[in-house]
Amino acid sequence: MPNFTILNDCLELLTLPVDNLSLHNPEHSSLIDSKEKIFEFHIVDFRRELNQNILHASGTDQKQDMITWYISELMRSLNHKPITADPILEAARISDPAPVEKPGLRKKRC
Amino acid sequence: MLILDLPVDSRNEERFLRGCNILYHLIFNELQLCCMRAKIPFLKICEQLQYPVETINTSISEGYKKRKNTKTPSTSKKKKTRPVRIQPSPIFNKSKTPEISDIFSGYFSEEHSKKLSDLFYKRKNPYFWYVYLIDYKFILINDLCRYIDFAK
Numbered sequence: 119m120p121n122f123t124i125l126n127d128c129l130e131l132l133t134l135p136v137d138n139l140s141l142h143n144p145e146h147s148s149l150i151d152s153k154e155k156i157f158e159f160h161i162v163d164f165r166r167e168l169n170q171n172i173l174h175a176s177g178t179d180q181k182q183d184m185i186t187w188y189i190s191e192l193m194r195s196l197n198h199k200p201i202t203a204d205p206i207l208e209a210a211r212i213s214d215p216a217p218v219e220k221p222g223l224r225k226k227r228c
Numbered sequence: 229m230l231i232l233d234l235p236v237d238s239r240n241e242e243r244f245l246r247g248c249n250i251l252y253h254l255i256f257n258e259l260q261l262c263c264m265r266a267k268i269p270f271l272k273i274c275e276q277l278q279y280p281v282e283t284i285n286t287s288i289s290e291g292y293k294k295r296k297n298t299k300t301p302s303t304s305k306k307k308k309t310r311p312v313r314i315q316p317s318p319i320f321n322k323s324k325t326p327e328i329s330d331i332f333s334g335y336f337s338e339e340h341s342k343k344l345s346d347l348f349y350k351r352k353n354p355y356f357w358y359v360y361l362i363d364y365k366f367i368l369i370n371d372l373c374r375y376i377d378f379a380k
Binding site: 128131132136139141146148149150151153154156157160161164165168169172178181182185186188189190192193195196 | 240241243244245247248250251252254255256258259262263266267268269270273274276277279280283347
């Protein structure tokens with residue numbers, strides 16, 4: 119039997135109104151933290167659940183249906199939160215600043 | 229229903245929305261990786277569902293599609309071409325196995341390269357790095373993949 123507990127948790131978070139945000143809730147506070155924490159807190163379990171569900175599905179058609187269902191469920195959350203393109207790139211830029219240029223390697227301007 | 233038990237200021241609100249955004253995109257990355265492993269056409273499904281793919285980073289699926297297309301054997305006879313040799317990065321010219329921190333120090337500051345090398349020893353999966361270090365181009369990924377081969 120497929121299990122969608124983690125997906126449902128994630129969907130609940132994605133559709134949660136900001137007014138109901140509780141910083142005592144570890145799931146909510148993890149979203150306020152870094153992307154590494156988000157990954158460790160949510161995605162590791164999500165990956166496990168997804169892989170198990172895909173493994174249980176027999177045949178390519180069933181697997182495809184499963185992914186279709188996942189995407190359609192995620193589509194619902196699009197109306198709740200403003201999703202911007204490529205936030206991972208943006209987030210990577212914020213948390214990992216550009217490498218510091220070594221003074222010895224700097225080109226001299228004429 | 230959750231009850232608001234702490235005052236949520238605008239900064240936290242902004243960070244929460246950003247976190248939701250990251251979660252959303254990480255989920256999609258996972259779905260794309262899963263589709264790649266199970267050989268499911270992710271982009272085709274999105275097209276069928278009329279999903280706005282421009283809102284997500286589909287480079288994993290596009291890269292896989294491209295790779296798949298180039299691997300398909302054609303019926304016509306292929307011309308014999310010399311295989312292209314990829315020049316290894318200078319650190320791999322050393323006779324001994326390079327240190328992982330050497331790779332990172334070429335791209336990041338000392339503090340960040342230490343953190344990343346710690347993370348690297350925890351996760352050697354290249355896809356993990358693809359997702360996380362996508363901003364630092366493929367050079368780093370190539371170096372890391374080569375390192376994994378080198379250290380085997």
